[in-house]
Amino acid sequence: MSSEHISNDNAAGTQPAVALSEVVRHFGRFAAVREVTADFAPGRLYVVLGENGAGKSTLLRMMAGLLQPTRGTIRILGETDIRAVATRMGYMGHAPLLYDELDAMENLRYFAGLYSIHDDRVCAAAIERVGLNPELKRRVGQYSQGMRQRASLARAILHNPELLLLDEPFSNVDVKSAHEMARLLGAMRDEGKTVFVVTHQAAVMEPVADESIVMHTGRLIAREQGIPQSLLSPYARPSEVRR
Amino acid sequence: MSILGVTQRTLRKDLRLEWRSKDAINSMLFFALLVVVIFSFAFDPTAEESRHIAGGLIWVAFLFAAVVALNQTWARELRNQVLDAYRVSPAPATALFLAKALGNFLFVVVLEALMAPLFVVFYNLRSVGPVYQLLVVGALGTWALVVNGTFFAAMSIRTRSREIMLPLILFPISIPALLAMVDATTSILTGSASPAFWIRLLAIYDLVFTTVCLSLFETVLNAE
Numbered sequence: 001m002s003s004e005h006i007s008n009d010n011a012a013g014t015q016p017a018v019a020l021s022e023v024v025r026h027f028g029r030f031a032a033v034r035e036v037t038a039d040f041a042p043g044r045l046y047v048v049l050g051e052n053g054a055g056k057s058t059l060l061r062m063m064a065g066l067l068q069p070t071r072g073t074i075r076i077l078g079e080t081d082i083r084a085v086a087t088r089m090g091y092m093g094h095a096p097l098l099y100d101e102l103d104a105m106e107n108l109r110y111f112a113g114l115y116s117i118h119d120d121r122v123c124a125a126a127i128e129r130v131g132l133n134p135e136l137k138r139r140v141g142q143y144s145q146g147m148r149q150r151a152s153l154a155r156a157i158l159h160n161p162e163l164l165l166l167d168e169p170f171s172n173v174d175v176k177s178a179h180e181m182a183r184l185l186g187a188m189r190d191e192g193k194t195v196f197v198v199t200h201q202a203a204v205m206e207p208v209a210d211e212s213i214v215m216h217t218g219r220l221i222a223r224e225q226g227i228p229q230s231l232l233s234p235y236a237r238p239s240e241v242r243r
Numbered sequence: 244m245s246i247l248g249v250t251q252r253t254l255r256k257d258l259r260l261e262w263r264s265k266d267a268i269n270s271m272l273f274f275a276l277l278v279v280v281i282f283s284f285a286f287d288p289t290a291e292e293s294r295h296i297a298g299g300l301i302w303v304a305f306l307f308a309a310v311v312a313l314n315q316t317w318a319r320e321l322r323n324q325v326l327d328a329y330r331v332s333p334a335p336a337t338a339l340f341l342a343k344a345l346g347n348f349l350f351v352v353v354l355e356a357l358m359a360p361l362f363v364v365f366y367n368l369r370s371v372g373p374v375y376q377l378l379v380v381g382a383l384g385t386w387a388l389v390v391n392g393t394f395f396a397a398m399s400i401r402t403r404s405r406e407i408m409l410p411l412i413l414f415p416i417s418i419p420a421l422l423a424m425v426d427a428t429t430s431i432l433t434g435s436a437s438p439a440f441w442i443r444l445l446a447i448y449d450l451v452f453t454t455v456c457l458s459l460f461e462t463v464l465n466a467e
Contacts, residue, residue, distance in 0.1 A: 098328075110253075114249060114334040
């Protein structure tokens with residue numbers, strides 16, 4: 001298998017926020033991620049595109065430290081020990097990663113404690129930032145899917161991370177809310193944060209995306225500035241894009 | 244953040260979740276109650292016979308009921324994949340384990356406190372030995388069950404039939420502790436011998452398994 005090194009021109013002279021070197025991940029005999037080598041400059045918003053099973057979520061989970069690569073090295077914010085940079089990184093998964101029996105404020109208060117944040121105002125600010133009301137006493141289990149996604153985003157950003165990894169943040173979110181979330185992510189990028197968004201809704205991210213990363217059958221097959229017109233249609237096949 | 248700080252927060256959160264859902268305590272109570280009633284129908288012992296068999300009956304009932312709670316421990320962390328949120332945080336894995344074990348300890352102690360009077364009534368139990376010793380055996384025995392149970396429940400969360408897996412792993416490893424619990428309880432109830440040896444054995448068992456579980460938990464938490 002050949003490895004491909006795809007680097008970002010803008011990264012010259014700066015330490016990459018994420019550096020992947022020949023990263024491989026197998027599940028049994030199935031190779032979910034194959035020989036991915038790439039550097040990602042800090043302060044940019046990356047949109048990871050690809051069909052189902054392309055390896056996007058697996059790659060993101062490895063970057064978050066939730067999965068270990070079978071082979072290869074992942075360097076996050078200059079560290080290979082991902083736990084060492086846990087306070088500087090935020091992760092939002094497919095699922096909400098919140099307790100259904102608690103309201104948003106209770107959830108965030110608990111998770112804030114894990115990051116040594118004991119100020120309720122920080123939690124309230126994160127909830128407000130995603131467009132929810134911190135006074136809302138309804139339990140997360142009774143939220144709409146869109147509200148859950150927003151609350152989940154609030155949890156991921158509450159400790160003001162430098163690197164944000166978001167897996168399908170717009171799934172089941174209405175178009176207006178999705179665009180609001182995308183604008184928020186753009187604003188976070190403008191503050192200097194590095195944002196990775198795995199999504200099938202490229203059009204939502206188009207106004208704010210710096211770069212699109214296309215994966216196919218576990219390989220990183222293309223990197224483009226912004227999101228190419230050909231990928232904006234909901235019927236686009238990212239695998240047909242080539243460098 | 245310190246281990247104790249995270250442990251305290253996680254324990255408080257778990258108690259709040261249990262207070263709202265009552266998943267563990269309701270099923271444990273119902274299960275233990277069933278065991279007591281079924282055993283009381285199956286046997287019709289005199290007061291003297293009760294003292295000899297009660298140690299076994301009590302601990303078997305508590306062990307079975309505890310498994311129900313232990314299975315719930317991690318189930319609520321798997322719902323919505325909340326465990327991932329903990330795993331990506333800088334909080335220490337040992338704090339999560341301690342909080343879960345302490346939470347289970349409290350649930351099982353509540354169960355024991357509620358079930359003990361029923362055992363006394365159903366089996367006409369009167370202790371010949373000092374009752375305070377039963378409290379020591381109860382505390383050490385319960386910790387033995389929950390510390391291993393919490394650990395092995397965490398180990399089995401990624402298996403397909405985890406509710407079957409837990410007793411299959413937990414029961415064999417709990418045999419030395421169960422033996423000590425049953426013999427210590429019987430010794431106290433009958434007043435026939437000193438329970439000191441069994442209590443010491445339980446204390447050593449607790450110490451060894453708590454240390455092992457604490458040191459291996461991070462590996463188990465991050466295993467794929």
